Each structure stands twice: as C-alpha cells, then as structure tokens.
Amino acid sequence: MSHAHTPAYALQHTLLIPAHVSTSTYTHNGILILGSDDGSLRLYCPSDTKVVRAIRGLGSEVSSVTAVTPKDSGFGHIWVACGSSVKSFNLDTQQLIQSNEHALTIINVGENEGDVTNEISVSENQKTLAFTMDSGGVGVVDLATKSVRRMKTQHNSICATVRFIPDRPSELISGGYDNTLLHFDFRQGTVLSRRAFNSLPQSDAVSLSPPFVLCLSVSSTGAIAAGTADGYLWIGLGGDKRVSAKKTRKWGGLREDMSLSTKIADGPVVALAFLDPTAILTCTLLGAIFRHTLSTEGNTEDWRIESIPVAQTQFIAKVNTLAVHSNSVAVGGFREDGKGLAEVYQYR
Numbered sequence: 376m377s378h379a380h381t382p383a384y385a386l387q388h389t390l391l392i393p394a395h396v397s398t399s400t401y402t403h404n405g406i407l408i409l410g411s412d413d414g415s416l417r418l419y420c421p422s423d424t425k426v427v428r429a430i431r432g433l434g435s436e437v438s439s440v441t442a443v444t445p446k447d448s449g450f451g452h453i454w455v456a457c458g459s460s461v462k463s464f465n466l467d468t469q470q471l472i473q474s475n476e477h478a479l480t481i482i483n484v485g486e487n488e489g490d491v492t493n494e495i496s497v498s499e500n501q502k503t504l505a506f507t508m509d510s511g512g513v514g515v516v517d518l519a520t521k522s523v524r525r526m527k528t529q530h531n532s533i534c535a536t537v538r539f540i541p542d543r544p545s546e547l548i549s550g551g552y553d554n555t556l557l558h559f560d561f562r563q564g565t566v567l568s569r570r571a572f573n574s575l576p577q578s579d580a581v582s583l584s585p586p587f588v589l590c591l592s593v594s595s596t597g598a599i600a601a602g603t604a605d606g607y608l609w610i611g612l613g614g615d616k617r618v619s620a621k622k623t624r625k626w627g628g629l630r631e632d633m634s635l636s637t638k639i640a641d642g643p644v645v646a647l648a649f650l651d652p653t654a655i656l657t658c659t660l661l662g663a664i665f666r667h668t669l670s671t672e673g674n675t676e677d678w679r680i681e682s683i684p685v686a687q688t689q690f691i692a693k694v695n696t697l698a699v700h701s702n703s704v705a706v707g708g709f710r711e712d713g714k715g716l717a718e719v720y721q722y723r
Contacts, residue, residue, distance in 0.1 A: 384664065384686040384704060384720040388424050392417065392715035396707030399717065401700035402442040402450060402466075409707055409717055410437030414457060418450075418466070421703065430464055432474040433457045439494040443501055452479065454504055456492040459485025461506060461516065482516055484508070484523055496547075498539045505547050505561070507534035513549045515561045527564045530555060536591040538599075540614070543626055550588030550601055558629055570611070570629040572603060584643060594649040598669075599628045602644030608657055608667060609636040610680065617652060618671055637680045639665055646697035646706075658697045658706055662688030664720075691716050 394413035401407055406427070407419045414433035417426045428450070435458035445451035450466030462478040470477060484492060484506050491509040497518075498505070504516040511530035516523050530551030537549040545562040558568040572586035587604035594600075597614040612618045612635075614628030627633065640659040647657040655667040664686040670679040686704075688694060694708040707717040 383666070383683075384722040386686070386689060387422070387703070387719045387721045389690060390417075390419060390424055390717040390719070392717070394715045395695065395709040395713075396715045396717050397436055397695050398439050399696040399698040399705050399707045400440050400442055400453075401698050401703070401705070402453075403444040404450075405700050405703065406442075406450060406466075407698065407700075407703075407705050407717075407719070408440050408442065408453065409705075409715075410440045410455065411715055412436040416440060416453075416455065428466060428471055428473075430455070430473045430477075433462070434475065435491075438492055441495050441497050441504075443497055454495055454497065456495045456506065459483055459488055459490050459492060461492060461495055461504065480521065482521055482523065484514060484516065486510065486512065486525075493534060494536050496537050496539060498544075499541060500544070503539075503561070505537045505539060505549075507537045507549055507551075509533050511551060511553070513537060513547075513557065513559065515547070524561065524564060526557075526559050526561065526566075528557065528559075528566045530557065532587075535587070535589055538591045538593045540593055540626055540628070541595055541597055542616075543597075546626060548591060548593065548599060548628070550591050552585075552587040554586045554588065554603075556588060556591075556599075556601060556629055558626065567625065568627075568629045570631070570634075572601075572607075572609065587643075589643055590646050592647050592649045592655065593628075594652045596652040597626065597628060598649070598652060600647055600649065600655050602647045602657055604643040606638055606640035606642055606644060606659070607636050608639050608644060608647070608655070608680070608682075610634060610655070610669065612669075612671060612678070615652070615671075633675060635678050635680060637667075637682060639667075639682055645694055648697060648699045650699065656685075656697070656699060656704065658688075658694050660693055662691050662694050662706065662708070664688070664697075664704070664706065685722070686720055688718055691718060 613630030
C-alpha cells in the first residue's frame, strides 16, 4: 500500500490547541468536542475554527468524552472521564466557559485515586455508561441511580477501550494491553467470551510492538473491529446480523472461525470507526488514514478486506484520537513542537 496515494479526504481546517488533544467526539448535530491533557475541553461548530463552548480546570487529563443525544435540538450534555472519575456537564447553558463547579454529576469509578479512567461509552438507550481503567478494570454506571458496578474479571494490564453491543441490552466488549478482548454480560458481571491476539499472523518483518488492543468499534449490525499496537486491523463477523440472518442467543463476535485480519501499518493503529456496516476508517499513530471495505460474499474463506490510504495528517506528529460525523473526520494529537492540534477532513 503506497502512502503516495492521492488523498480522497480533503483537509478542511486545522485547530491549534495549547495542550495535546487526548480525545474527541462529535455530538448528534455535528459539534466537535476536543479534550486535552491539561484538563480542558473545547467545542467547535462545523466548518468553523472558533471555540463556541469550553470547559477547563478539570484537574487532570481528559482521557475520554462522550455526548448524550438530547430529546430536542440542543447541544445536550456530555460525560467526561478524567482522573479516577466521570463527570457530566450540560452544554445547553448560557455559561460559555464551565469548570468543575458546573458539573451536574461527579462519580468516582476508580478503586483508588491513582486508578485512571481510560475510555467511556454510553449505551444506545442512554441508561448505562461503561468505563475502563489503567488497572485493567471494566465497569458500568447506572445513570438513573448513579450506582457503579465493576466486572468480576478484569484485564491483566491497562484496559484501553470499551463499547456496547447493539441490540444486546446487557452486553459490552473491552480491549486491553493484555492483548485480549473480553465480552461481558455487565448485569451479571461475568465474561461470556474472550479473544486473545497472541496468535495473529506475523509478516516477514519483526514487529517491535505486542498486539495490545488500542481501539474498538462495533457496527450497527454487530460486527466488531479492533486496532492493535503491532499494526493490525482485526474484524469479527460472528455477531454481524448481515452475515448470520438468524439471531442467536449468544453474540458470537469473537469467534475465530468468523474473523479476518490484515496488517495495515508497521506501527500502532490508535483509532478506528465504522462508517457503515461494510466500511471502516482507521488511523495510525503517525497519521496514516485508511478506509477499509469489507466483502463477505460466499464462504468465510472468501471474505476480504480491501484497504486504501485516503489521507495523511499534515501537521500532526502523533495521533491520539479520531472522530467521525456524517462526511467529516477529525483527527487529534500533537505537533512536533508539543502543541495540540486537530485536523478536520471532509470526504465525498
């Protein structure tokens, strides 16, 4: 795959930020939210480089942010992970710059102050928030009662990423630096299935990185994609409703016989997202953005992933995060001089 491929995604604008961009997301109506390692967040309207809202003074790095869809057309509210806690903020307020004192809710999810939250995700029905921890722990918060439940089994190293599984009201998937995906029933707190990545096929080149699971995405039809530190994109199709027309009692997304993988980089795949059930966007640590198309016609041995480079970050030295909304893609990280930066791309 050649990085000289003409980018299909055009750089629309850049957003320079004093501190590293550590996380990003879009609201339902396309407002871009960027979190930084100095404990601040900034909100941007589409096609504009001016900050429209901000939150600052959160006390530690913003490791993850997720937007909750409002019932009306407003901004809604967000959940922010920083330190060992998660905090919610109302964005529909006259207060243009908020701080810790404006948080609607603060919930301590760490078992101790040093246990840092890595990623959070909110369920489809917006009743549950999932979180992952540096300690390897995975847990959920009931957003009605604010009660915290931790899974009985945890990762043996840092747990980096978590997602809910569509149409499975009590199931989620997590990935960690122990090279493993864990599939939980979070109401029971038990593991339903698991997948270790020690056995991913190796290329001729010797990889210096282990297959840490750095990022996850789950499609609307139940397929899962994972990006690893040794440059692989892994896709599990055993739980995809398009592939298996019959709904099974157990989600089979981690089945080895219904999965495929491809080496897409020599370095870490740090972020990815399903664009639709057949297309995935990935970004590497050094800013190579690929679009992957899934073909699942015929038997499993006929399934294919076609990977095409579509852009290369122009000013970001290292990428931390990627967010997708409609035809916009925001990539965040930092420049060589240490300043934070996001690049926003448009695609047709």
